[in-house]
Amino acid sequence: MIVLDNVSKSxxxxxxxxxxxxxxxxxxxxxxxxxxxSGSGKTTILRLISRLIEPTAGQITLDGRDLNDCGVIELxxxxxxxxxxxxxxxxxxxxxxxxxxxxxxxxxLPKREARARELLDLVGLESDAYFAHFPNELxxxxxxxxxVARALATDPDYLLMDEPFGALDALTRETLQKEVLRLKxxxxxxxxxxxxxILEAFILGDRIGVCNKGRLDQVGTRRxxxxxxxxxxVRALLARPLEQLETFQDLK
Amino acid sequence: MSALEHFLSVVEQNxxxxxxxxxxHIMLTxxxxxxxxxxxxxxxxxxxxxxxxxxxxxxxxxxLQTVPSLAMLALLLTLIGQIGAVPAIIALTLYALLPIxxxxxxxxxxxxxxxxxAARGVGMTPAQKLSLVEMPLALPVIVAGVRTAAVVGVGIAxxxxxxxxxxxxxxxxxxLALTNTDLILLGAIPSxxxxxAVDGSIAAFQWGIETRRRAxxxxxxxxxxxxxxxxxxxxxxxxxxxxxxxxxLPAAMQGSTRGGQETLRIGAKNxxxxxxxxxxxxxxxxxxxxxxxxxxxxxxxTMIVHRALIEGEIDLYVEYTGTALTTIIGAKTITDxxxxxxxxxxxxxxxxxxxxxxxxxxxxxxxxxxxxxxxxSRGWATISGLVADAGGLRAGFTPEFSQRxxxxxxxxxxxxxxxxxxxxLDAALMYRAVAGGExxxxxxxxxxxxxDAYNLILLEDDRxxxxxxxxxxxxxxxxxxxxxxxxxxxxPLTDLLDDKTMxxxxxxxxxxxxxxxxxxxxxxxxxxxxxPATRLNDGHAFATGSSATRVxxxxxxxxxx
Numbered sequence: 166m167i168v169l170d171n172v173s174k175s176x177x178x179x180x181x182x183x184x185x186x187x188x189x190x191x192x193x194x195x196x197x198x199x200x201x202x203s204g205s206g207k208t209t210i211l212r213l214i215s216r217l218i219e220p221t222a223g224q225i226t227l228d229g230r231d232l233n234d235c236g237v238i239e240l241x242x243x244x245x246x247x248x249x250x251x252x253x254x255x256x257x258x259x260x261x262x263x264x265x266x267x268x269x270x271x272x273x274l275p276k277r278e279a280r281a282r283e284l285l286d287l288v289g290l291e292s293d294a295y296f297a298h299f300p301n302e303l304x305x306x307x308x309x310x311x312x313v314a315r316a317l318a319t320d321p322d323y324l325l326m327d328e329p330f331g332a333l334d335a336l337t338r339e340t341l342q343k344e345v346l347r348l349k350x351x352x353x354x355x356x357x358x359x360x361x362x363i364l365e366a367f368i369l370g371d372r373i374g375v376c377n378k379g380r381l382d383q384v385g386t387r388r389x390x391x392x393x394x395x396x397x398x399v400r401a402l403l404a405r406p407l408e409q410l411e412t413f414q415d416l417k
Numbered sequence: 418m419s420a421l422e423h424f425l426s427v428v429e430q431n432x433x434x435x436x437x438x439x440x441x442h443i444m445l446t447x448x449x450x451x452x453x454x455x456x457x458x459x460x461x462x463x464x465x466x467x468x469x470x471x472x473x474x475x476x477x478x479x480x481l482q483t484v485p486s487l488a489m490l491a492l493l494l495t496l497i498g499q500i501g502a503v504p505a506i507i508a509l510t511l512y513a514l515l516p517i518x519x520x521x522x523x524x525x526x527x528x529x530x531x532x533x534x535a536a537r538g539v540g541m542t543p544a545q546k547l548s549l550v551e552m553p554l555a556l557p558v559i560v561a562g563v564r565t566a567a568v569v570g571v572g573i574a575x576x577x578x579x580x581x582x583x584x585x586x587x588x589x590x591x592x593l594a595l596t597n598t599d600l601i602l603l604g605a606i607p608s609x610x611x612x613x614a615v616d617g618s619i620a621a622f623q624w625g626i627e628t629r630r631r632a633x634x635x636x637x638x639x640x641x642x643x644x645x646x647x648x649x650x651x652x653x654x655x656x657x658x659x660x661x662x663x664x665x666l667p668a669a670m671q672g673s674t675r676g677g678q679e680t681l682r683i684g685a686k687n688x689x690x691x692x693x694x695x696x697x698x699x700x701x702x703x704x705x706x707x708x709x710x711x712x713x714x715x716x717x718x719t720m721i722v723h724r725a726l727i728e729g730e731i732d733l734y735v736e737y738t739g740t741a742l743t744t745i746i747g748a749k750t751i752t753d754x755x756x757x758x759x760x761x762x763x764x765x766x767x768x769x770x771x772x773x774x775x776x777x778x779x780x781x782x783x784x785x786x787x788x789x790x791x792x793x794s795r796g797w798a799t800i801s802g803l804v805a806d807a808g809g810l811r812a813g814f815t816p817e818f819s820q821r822x823x824x825x826x827x828x829x830x831x832x833x834x835x836x837x838x839x840x841x842l843d844a845a846l847m848y849r850a851v852a853g854g855e856x857x858x859x860x861x862x863x864x865x866x867x868x869d870a871y872n873l874i875l876l877e878d879d880r881x882x883x884x885x886x887x888x889x890x891x892x893x894x895x896x897x898x899x900x901x902x903x904x905x906x907x908x909p910l911t912d913l914l915d916d917k918t919m920x921x922x923x924x925x926x927x928x929x930x931x932x933x934x935x936x937x938x939x940x941x942x943x944x945x946x947x948x949p950a951t952r953l954n955d956g957h958a959f960a961t962g963s964s965a966t967r968v969x970x971x972x973x974x975x976x977x978x
Contacts, residue, residue, distance in 0.1 A: 217537055242540030252535030256553045256630055265549075266539050299630060315539070 167191040167214060167323070167357070172223030174209050179221070184209045185379040186223070196349055196356040198366040200402075201376030207359045208249065210376075211325050214357065215244050242270060245316025249327040249359075251308050253300040259285070259311050260296040266319040277318075284314040289344055306337035310344070317352070324356045330365070342368050363406055375399050424606070427599045431588075436658050439607055441502075441583040443655025446570040446615070449506045453513030453566055458559065460514070461521025462547065475519060482515040486576045491721075494580055500716075500725045505577035505584075512573055513566035520562025524555030557623060564619040567648075571612040575604065579687075579717030581725065585611070590687055590715045593845070597930055618647035681896070684722050684734035685714040688844075689926040689933060690781060690864060690888075690919065694735040696937035697910060698890060705906045714933075719744045727769055732896045733903075737781055738773075739886035741765065743823050750823045754780075754885035765891065772897050774907060776889035777914045779864055783824060783883045784875040786861035788852060792874040799879040803858070804834050812836040813847050813856035823884050824860065831882035848873065864916050866924025913944050 167190070174184040184206040191197045199207035212218045213225060216237045225232040232240065245266075253262050260281045261268075267277035282292035288310040300308055309329055316324055326345075330338040342365060349356060349369075360366055366373050367387045374384045375398070383395040394400040428435060457478075464474040484492070489511065493504035528551055536550040552559075578586030585608040592600030625644035628637060681702060685695030692714050699710040713731050716722035723745055725731045741761045742748050748764075751757045758776060765771040787797055797803055803810075818824035819841060828834050842850055842859070851859040852871040861868055861875060863886075868875060890907055897903060925936045 215538060217534060238540050238542055240540075241538060246535075246538040248531060248535050248538060250531045252531050252538070254532065254535070254550055254554075256550075268549075269540055269545060 166193050166228055167355075168226045169210070169213075170224045170226070172210075172213065172220045172225060174206075174213060174218065175221045182221075182379050184213070184220075187379075187381045188223075189374060189381060189384065191355065191357060192372075194353055194355055195371040196358060196369055198358045198360060198370030198373045199376055200360060200363065200366040200370075200373050202361055204378075205376035206379040207361075207376045208327055209379075211246075211327050211357060211359055214323075215241055215246055215325060242266060242319060243321050244323045244325055245319070245321045245354075247309075247312045247316045247324070247326040247329045249329070249331065251300075251305075251312050251329075251332075253308055253312060253315070255300055257299075258296065259290075259298050259300065259303070260292075262300065262311055263314045263318055265315065270319065280318060281314070284317055285311070287317070287348070288314045290314070305333050306341060309333065309341060313341075313344075313348075317348075317354075322355060324354045326356065326358045328359050328361065331361070338365070345369060363402065375402065424599075424602060427603055431603060435588075435603065435607065436661075438583060438585045438587055438604070439611065440655050440658025440660075442571070442574055442585045442608065442611060443651060444659050445502065445505055445509060445574045445577055445582060445584050446567060446611075447652045447655055449509030449574075450513055450563065450567045450570055452506065452510040453517050454563060456510070457514045457517030457562075457566075458521050461518040461559075462525065464518065465522045465525040471522065475522070478514040478518045481511045486512075486573050487579065487717075490576060490580050491718075494721060494724065499728060500581040500721065500730050502577075502582045504580055505574070505582035509570050509574055509577070513570050516562040516565040516569070517559070518562075520558050520565075521555065524558030524562075525551055527558060528554045557627060560619065560623050560626070564616060564623070567619060568612050568616045571608060571615055575608050578715055580721060581713060581716060581730070587715060590717065591692075593687075599930070614651060615648075618651050621645070621647045680709040680711050681733065681900070682711040682713055682731045684716055684725055684731035685712070686719070686722055686734075687715040687717055689866070689923050690779075690862075691735060692933035693922050693926060693937050694777070694888060694910075696933045697941060698733065698735070698907060700934075700937055700941055701906055701910070702903070706900070706902065708900070726771060726891065726893065729893065733890055733892040735888050736773075736891045737886040737888050738776065739782060739823060739884040741891075742884060743821060750827055750882075750884045752881040752884055754887060757885055758887065758889075766894070770894040772892050772894050774890040774892060774904060775911050776887040777910055778912070779888045779914050779916060779919045780885055781862050781864040781888060781916075781919070782878075782886040783818060784861045784863045784878065785828075785858050786848075786851060786868060786873040786875055787858050788854075789872050789874045791857065792876075797874075797876060799877040800828070800832055800834065800882070801879050803876060804832055807834050807836050810836050810857040811838045811840065811855075813840045813842040813850050813859040815844050815847065815860055816841045818860040823882075827882050831880045864919040864923060866920050866922070866927045869920055870924055870928050909945060913940075 169187055169189040172184060172187045173182055175182045187206070187210065189210075199210055201207045209218070213220055214227075214232075216232060227235060227240070254265065257265065260278060263281040263284055264272075264277040267280060272280070278296075282296060285292035285295060290307060290310050295303065295307070295311075300311065303311065312329065313326075316326075330341050333341065345356075345358075346369065348354075356369075358366075358369055360369075370387065372384060372386055373390060375382045375390070377396070377398045383390060383399050385393075390399060391403055394403060460474055460478075464471040481489075486508070489508045490504065493508050494500065497504050497507070532550065532554065533546070536546040541549060574584050575586035575589055577584050578590040585604040588600045588604030589608075590604075592598065592602075592604060621644040625641040629641045629645075683695050683699045683702075685691040695712065695714055699712055702708055703710050713725070716725065716734075719736075719740055722731070722734055723736075726734060736745075738754070738757045738761050742751065742757055746761065746764050746768075748760065751760065758773065762773045765773060785800055785803070787803075791797065795806065797806075812825075814825055819839065820826075825839070836858070840850075840856060842856070844862075847859045848861070848865070848867040848871045850856045851873065861873065863875060867873075892903060922936055922940060925931045926933055931939075
């Protein structure tokens with residue numbers, strides 16, 4: 166369980182806030198989607214959770230422990246992170262990329278290779294075909310699968326995914342979303358998923374938090390959001406897909 | 418004979434020394450480049466990680482780069498107080514730092530921020546992030562910096578010969594001093610080829626590491642392995658060349674310090690007369706004692722060779738009384754030869770524990786030279802006779818002559834002489850310039866072989882402005898105490914030499930392109946009847962004759978004690 170308690174983050178010494186007084190509880194085993202446009206602070210929340218940055222104010226606890234009391238290296242190794250823009254290491258093969266987390270915690274080579282193959286198969290990449298490839302030889306969708314496999318390698322309790330499918334075409338994105346649902350069902354991880362895509366949020370999220378200009382406007386299931394939007398922003402945001410749908414119906 | 422054939426024959430004649438010089442050159446460049454890598458990469462990492470350090474670090478290594486090479490060598494010589502490979506390697510290392518440090522910073526900075534964040538995000542410690550992600554990704558850029566450093570290093574290493582570090586510069590240095598193009602090319606061509614080889618090998622290394630990041634098939638992995646091993650291969654070849662020759666060649670060619678006093682180390686400055694005289698001394702010692710001689714020729718300046726003598730890097734070399742008086746002691750000009758010698762002797766013994774042996778009858782003083790046509794047509798015979806015309810004359814002086822108190826400044830004082838224009842000219846160009854009419858008068862050395870060759874006339878120094886420059890062996894006191902027979906061994910040279918003879922000998926080197934060793938050998942063999950020819954042909958054969966035997970038994974007796 167991850168709890169954010171009145172967390173704020175400023176990058177310019179308090180002149181402006183990327184994140185302003187956010188409180189949030191992410192439950193064990195749920196998939197929590199942070200939804201918002203760019204600059205809304207959703208990625209900041211993810212980076213705070215993995216302590217890539219430190220909060221300006223407020224407290225974050227992980228399973229009841231203050232995040233500052235968890236060693237930062239340990240903490241990150243226990244959180245699979247899928248980065249915006251993939252973040253695979255270009256000088257390492259697919260196999261080495263997937264196994265990097267295991268290498269850091271000192272697994273012997275044969276064991277981590279076996280685990281990397283297992284994970285590649287799990288994310289739907291034939292391990293025999295791709296193991297020795299370098300990332301730049303793979304398509305965007307394949308690279309993203311590798312990134313997911315890397316995040317899962319150490320069997321972390323938490324999976325942080327930062328717009329992982331943002332740069333992919335619609336078809337590939339849909340396939341990978343299904344993969345995430347499948348993994349979620351089979352692995353039972355707590356997933357924090359950042360996206361700006363409302364449909365993606367609705368497909369994946371058990372609960373959704375809507376970010377707007379550094380504040381968290383509303384947290385709830387998709388049903389709650391649709392039925393009782395708390396702010397005008399949330400209402401307008403959720404109305405947009407329906408408007409788009411209507412535009413298409415006009416064309417018929 | 419074509420130019421190439423001619424060059425090949427030069428290479429053939431100097432084969433074993435060439436091999437040694439290449440070895441030394443690779444060692445100088447290799448060791449300094451490795452040292453620069455060991456210092457520069459951590460320094461670059463430090464500068465990149467600590468924002469406040471970047472500017473000062475890059476500025477410092479940048480400034481080092483701008484110090485002229487010879488000035489850097491001279492400076493290090495003063496700081497370290499030692500000649501040879503150590504100051505040379507330090508200088509080369511300092512030069513190599515800039516490209517390596519700068520490329521390390523650039524390489525690290527060029528890594529996409531998303532990759533760096535990913536490295537942190539997967540839980541790497543700062544050290545792991547550096548070694549597993551940042552360094553591998555910055556490596557191509559860093560290697561490019563090393564490549565620049567190594568290639569530049571091969572070039573700068575040619576200057577190390579000036580401070581006795583050897584290398585291919587030794588040929589160039591010697592060739593410049595003797596204006597012998599063959600020798601210059603013998604140093605310049607291999608060093609250019611070496612620069613190409615170093616450049617190519619590191620390029621292959623770059624290709625190897627880049628390709629290995631993409632290739633998965635076995636054959637290419639092997640070619641990339643070979644490619645990445647090439648720089649190491651060059652280093653190994655250099656080491657083999659260095660070690661194989663430095664133990665097998667005569668001591669004369671060794672750059673390393675040799676312990677024990679059964680070897681006498683003879684120094685010489687980098688011009689033909691100094692080398693010819695050094696050779697004569699060396700060959701007499703070899704012939705008449707069973708001491709071995711280590712020839713350390715080609716020192717690039719009076720202070721450098723003097724320092725080498727004081728520090729015990731060499732045991733003996735030929736100096737000129739006037740040079741010792743003005744350059745080393747810094748005393749005012751004295752013109753009486755006997756007073757100069759007495760004064761120099763006294764100061765040297767007290768201050769440096771160095772002994773002046775009996776001078777040769779060679780006075781290589783400064784002189785003013787003009788063409789014989791001008792001397793005839795304008796009636797110049799003495800320097801006084803030149804004073805009236807001086808305002809309209811162009812003079813070509815070596816930079817040293819222009820500056821030294823006993824050079825042009827002394828001349829102005831003594832004669833009230835002031836030339837219309839004064840050009841700084843290299844000694845090698847000076848004579849040609851006056852012969853070609855580009856200048857009217859030049860500073861000359863009285864024993865220079867080119868005076869006769871260019872048909873020049875030396876003007877008489879009728880007011881004795883120039884101090885005497887009599888040549889004499891200067892030896893360390895301790896050495897003379899251990900080998901008092903050196904006085905007797907070298908005594909014959911006193912009567913054999915005079916200015917005219919010396920000019921002829923110098924011309925054999927300068928004009929006839931004979932090596933100082935050959936010139937010295939032929940001269941000694943012609944003039945000293947008892948000198949056995951075989952002994953001089955082969956530096957290792959034993960001397961015969963009663964005097965040699967006597968000396969030898971004296972030496973071995975002393976060694977037993």
